[in-house]
Amino acid sequence: MKRGTGRVAVFIVVLGSLWGLWEGYRSLWSHQGWTWPFVVDNTTMPHIYDIFAALGRPSQTGGPLLGSLLWHSALFTAKEAAVGFALGAVVGFALGVLLAHSKLAQRGLLPYVVASQTVPILAIAPIVVIYLGSLQVTAWVSVAVIAAYLTFFPVTISTLRGLTSADRRALELMRSYATGPWQILWKLRVPSALPYIFTALKVSATASVVGAIIGEAPSSIQNGLGGEIVVFNQYYTLDPTKLWATNIVAAVLGITFFLVVVVAEKLVVRRAPEHVA
Amino acid sequence: MSVVDISGVSKTFSGGTNALQSIDLTIEPGEFVSLIGPSGCGKSTLLRIMGDLIEPSAGAVVVNGKPARRARIDRDYGIVFQDPVLYDWRTVSKNIALPLELAGWDRKRRAARIREMLDLVELDGFANHHPWQLSGGMQQRVSIARALSFDPALLLMDEPFGALDEMTRERLNNQLLEIWTRSGSTVVFVTHSIAEAVFLSTRVVVMSPRPGRISSVLPIDLPQPRTAATREEPRFFELVTKVRDDLHLGADFDRQPERSSPEEARL
Numbered sequence: 001m002k003r004g005t006g007r008v009a010v011f012i013v014v015l016g017s018l019w020g021l022w023e024g025y026r027s028l029w030s031h032q033g034w035t036w037p038f039v040v041d042n043t044t045m046p047h048i049y050d051i052f053a054a055l056g057r058p059s060q061t062g063g064p065l066l067g068s069l070l071w072h073s074a075l076f077t078a079k080e081a082a083v084g085f086a087l088g089a090v091v092g093f094a095l096g097v098l099l100a101h102s103k104l105a106q107r108g109l110l111p112y113v114v115a116s117q118t119v120p121i122l123a124i125a126p127i128v129v130i131y132l133g134s135l136q137v138t139a140w141v142s143v144a145v146i147a148a149y150l151t152f153f154p155v156t157i158s159t160l161r162g163l164t165s166a167d168r169r170a171l172e173l174m175r176s177y178a179t180g181p182w183q184i185l186w187k188l189r190v191p192s193a194l195p196y197i198f199t200a201l202k203v204s205a206t207a208s209v210v211g212a213i214i215g216e217a218p219s220s221i222q223n224g225l226g227g228e229i230v231v232f233n234q235y236y237t238l239d240p241t242k243l244w245a246t247n248i249v250a251a252v253l254g255i256t257f258f259l260v261v262v263v264a265e266k267l268v269v270r271r272a273p274e275h276v277a
Numbered sequence: 278m279s280v281v282d283i284s285g286v287s288k289t290f291s292g293g294t295n296a297l298q299s300i301d302l303t304i305e306p307g308e309f310v311s312l313i314g315p316s317g318c319g320k321s322t323l324l325r326i327m328g329d330l331i332e333p334s335a336g337a338v339v340v341n342g343k344p345a346r347r348a349r350i351d352r353d354y355g356i357v358f359q360d361p362v363l364y365d366w367r368t369v370s371k372n373i374a375l376p377l378e379l380a381g382w383d384r385k386r387r388a389a390r391i392r393e394m395l396d397l398v399e400l401d402g403f404a405n406h407h408p409w410q411l412s413g414g415m416q417q418r419v420s421i422a423r424a425l426s427f428d429p430a431l432l433l434m435d436e437p438f439g440a441l442d443e444m445t446r447e448r449l450n451n452q453l454l455e456i457w458t459r460s461g462s463t464v465v466f467v468t469h470s471i472a473e474a475v476f477l478s479t480r481v482v483v484m485s486p487r488p489g490r491i492s493s494v495l496p497i498d499l500p501q502p503r504t505a506a507t508r509e510e511p512r513f514f515e516l517v518t519k520v521r522d523d524l525h526l527g528a529d530f531d532r533q534p535e536r537s538s539p540e541e542a543r544l
Contacts, residue, residue, distance in 0.1 A: 169362045172330055177379050178350040187375070191366045270366045270407060 019048055046241045054241035070249045077212050077224040078253055080140050084147025085208035092152035096159025117153045124149060126218040139219045146215030151204040158200035162193025198265040205257035225250050278342050279303045280431050280463040281327055286336030288322055295488035296322045309457055311466045311474035311481045319489025320467045321435050328356055328433050341430055354431035355424030359439045361416035363408040370404040373423045380427055394422040397456055414445040425460055434466045450476055454503055475516045476508060483523040493523045
């Protein structure tokens with residue numbers, strides 16, 4: 001209880017400091033008239049209270065409140081990201097298991113797994129959309145696949161590393177019980193790999209949100225955060241607070257995904273305190 | 278029928294190290310046999326060969342009347358390493374249950390056996406603790422319980438108390454003898470400590486290095502059951518001296534003039 005209060009206090013202090021830094025920088029630069037590295041005004045650095053106030057104003061004349069609009073967009077993007085994350089985690093894990101069990105597969109496939117991540121997502125996204133679109137797949141599923149594309153890689157690499165991290169003597173013990181490879185996988189290798197896998201899932205959780213937002217543009221999806229970002233980007237000079245507000249909502253969504261993984265890790269990984277990453 | 282029958286076993290590792298040379302050893306049911314010798318004499322290698330964890334380069338190992346591989350597949354032995362090798366993510370109960378799960382025991386039978394084992398190693402109150410919450414000695418007791426849980430005919434122990442302090446080690450020695458008496462299994466025990474070997478064993482196999490071979494086999498005629506008082510009997514010291522002499526005989530060529538060895542320091 002006391003620790004919980006402490007954490008909340010730290011959170012508030014840090015948030016408050018960031019707020020103060022932003023507004024302090026803003027007021028100092030505009031009073032001094034400094035223009036380096038950029039001119040500070042309501043367009044480049046809107047007041048934080050303006051950004052939050054924007055959430056309570058209509059997004060356009062006669063339209064719904066920006067807050068409500070972004071809430072629904074965030075839910076839509078969350079659905080894409082969650083499905084993509086789950087898909088990427090499963091594929092990534094399965095690929096890691098395959099690579100860990102076959103040196104041949106590792107030598108043959110790993111370079112392409114790595115290469116897949118060097119291709120910019122912006123180049124992959126339209127191809128995925130066009131290909132899946134020709135198969136009559138709903139647009140948001142294409143976005144989920146794009147999110148999965150960003151998700152699977154850290155999971156594969158960490159699963160591979162984690163599965164091979166099992167203690168040599170623990171493996172010897174399993175051999176003494178004449179245990180088959182399948183049981184060794186589930187009773188020893190996977191539990192040993194879990195801390196590694198969860199570290200990767202934390203990276204992937206936020207990456208899947210980014211993937212979903214980026215994937216919305218080439219899929220011409222209007223009702224997600226990616227769609228809003230494209231629109232508010234065009235009107236930035238007119239009203240920068242809308243784009244900033246959207247960014248904050250996107251960040252909160254990413255943090256939420258991250259926290260879900262953290263909580264899941266707490267529930268799943270039972271490990272000596274010094275081993276917990 | 279002997280529990281272990283080793284004939285003409287040699288082991289040369291791929292690097293060319295001649296770890297064992299022409300080992301012959303027969304172990305009868307109910308025996309407690311210690312393998313003792315300096316580092317590099319191949320005692321742990323010999324134990325692993327008995328368990329089919331490594332294969333001999335030559336010779337044959339018969340366990341319970343069948344080849345070592347068959348015996349391993351039939352789960353005829355339990356093994357305890359120097360480190361407890363407990364799974365951090367499993368509680369004490371679940372660690373003990375591991376070999377039972379792998380052998381396909383149902384939940385009810387497992388639970389009954391876990392209770393028995395916890396009682397045997399005197400860890401009744403710790404069923405739901407995780408390994409990291411236990412002391413080193415307690416962890417090693419869990420490891421022994423796990424090795425004995427499925428009633429193996431043979432218990433292989435590779436310096437199980439080597440990492441523990443002297444007081445804990447002596448207490449666990451006493452407990453191990455009680456467990457051995459109650460379970461009736463055959464034990465092969467690898468150790469560096471002369472006192473430990475003499476106190477525990479019905480026979481001590483003294484080994485010497487380069488290449489690893491058996492230099493002598495000493496029957497230990499101390500009366501059973503052995504207690505803390507056994508360590509103070511004149512016969513105990515006689516046997517300790519005898520084992521020590523045999524050890525030095527085997528390692529004569531690299532003995533230091535001042536005759537100080539870790540074994541002596543320990544006594």
